[in-house]
Amino acid sequence: AQSVTQLGSHVSVSEGALVLLRCNYSSSVPPYLFWYVQYPNQGLQLLLKYTSAATLVKGINGFEAEFKKSETSFHLTKPSAHMSDAAEYFCAVSERGGQNFVFGPGTRLSVLP
Amino acid sequence: GAVVSQHPSRVICKSGTSVKIECRSLDFQATTMFWYRQFPKQSLMLMATSNEGSKATYEQGVEKDKFLINHASLTLSTLTVTSAHPEDSSFYICSALKNTEAFFGQGTRLTVV
Numbered sequence: 001a002q003s004v005t006q007l008g009s010h011v012s013v014s015e016g017a018l019v020l021l022r023c024n025y026s027s028s029v030p031p032y033l034f035w036y037v038q039y040p041n042q043g044l045q046l047l048l049k050y051t052s053a054a055t056l057v058k059g060i061n062g063f064e065a066e067f068k069k070s071e072t073s074f075h076l077t078k079p080s081a082h083m084s085d086a087a088e089y090f091c092a093v094s095e096r097g098g099q100n101f102v103f104g105p106g107t108r109l110s111v112l113p
Numbered sequence: 114g115a116v117v118s119q120h121p122s123r124v125i126c127k128s129g130t131s132v133k134i135e136c137r138s139l140d141f142q143a144t145t146m147f148w149y150r151q152f153p154k155q156s157l158m159l160m161a162t163s164n165e166g167s168k169a170t171y172e173q174g175v176e177k178d179k180f181l182i183n184h185a186s187l188t189l190s191t192l193t194v195t196s197a198h199p200e201d202s203s204f205y206i207c208s209a210l211k212n213t214e215a216f217f218g219q220g221t222r223l224t225v226v
Contacts (some may be wrong), residue, residue, distance in 0.1 A: 032213070043119070043206055043219035044157075051213075064118070090156060094215070101147065101215055105156045 002027045002093045004104035012110040019078040021107050023065075023091030026072065030044045033074040033093040035065055038106075044090065050074060052096075061085070115141050115211045119218030126197055130146055134192045134221045136207030142187035148180075151204040151220075163190040197225045206224035 007022040025031060032051050036044040048059025055067040065076045074091060091104040116139040127130050134144055144165050149157040161182050162170045169182035179201075181193040190209075194201055202225045209213040 036217075041146070041204075041220075041222060044217040046217075078200075096213060101159070103157045108154075 002031065002095070002100055002102045004091050004093050004102055006089075006091055006104040006107045008107055009105065010110065011110045012112060013081045015083055015113065016080050019076070019081045019109065021076040021089050021091075021109065023076065023104060024072055025074060025091070025093045027093055027095075029095055031093045032096055033065075033067060035059065035063070035074075035076050035105075036090045036092060036103075037061075038088045038090065040087075047076070047089075051088070065105050081109075081111045083111050083113065085109060103107045114136075115139075115216045116193040117207065117209045117216045117218045120206055120219055121221060122222070123222045126223070128198055131193055132197055132223060133193045134194075134205055134207075134223075136190045136192070136218050138188045138208065138209040138211070138216070141209075141211045143190075143211060144187065145195055145210040147208045147210070147215065148190075148192050148217060149181060149206045149208070151206060152194055157206060160192075188202075194223065197223070199218055199225045201225050205219070 003026045005024045034049045035047040044080050047063050048057045050057050050067045058064045063078045090106045094101040118137045120135045146163040148160045151157045160175045163182045163184040165184045171177045184190040206220040208217045
């Protein structure tokens with residue numbers, strides 16, 4: 001069975017500050033890991049994904065995440081927050097066949113001027 | 114990438130009526146599609162896995178007679194909410210599996226009045 005935890009349901013940062021959204025996973029098999037962003041009343045947009053290649057994954061909009069097997073983590077970072085980054089962020093894990101896709105509870109990111 | 118289109122994006126219906134939501138993979142064939150439900154300020158919960166040409170597999174606690182899923186072709190899965198009630202109001206999102214990656218639709222906001 002797989003599961004995802006995201007520490008902090010709400011994170012606030014100042015514009016220009018570092019963004020760090022935490023994700024830890026549990027999986028009995030080597031996982032695929034994802035970060036999605038959701039703007040109000042919209043679907044999910046894929047930010048980045050880890051599929052067993054490089055452990056440091058770069059995504060869209062300046063985001064990146066590092067897969068750390070020893071820590072079972074896949075934290076999302078961005079060096080400098082922008083107002084447009086304010087949204088809900090979901091970490092997700094799946095098996096390598098794309099099956100058993102499980103979402104974390106989500107973290108709402110607020111960016112303060 | 115791959116495109117998944119969901120229709121309608123918003124629907125308001127009267128209590129007791131049925132509503133059909135369509136999920137289409139526009140540029141690829143999808144043997145497997147997934148349906149999720151998202152309550153306000155919560156994560157996505159998998160409702161069912163839809164397989165082309167066979168019966169859907171429902172998650173525990175999801176009423177299969179209330180949420181009818183049909184996956185009649187490799188590019189279309191439909192979710193019908195039968196005899197809708199206000200508690201069925203939610204955000205419904207589909208995804209389609211291409212190779213080992215899931216691509217998400219834009220979501221459907223269902224409001225039952």
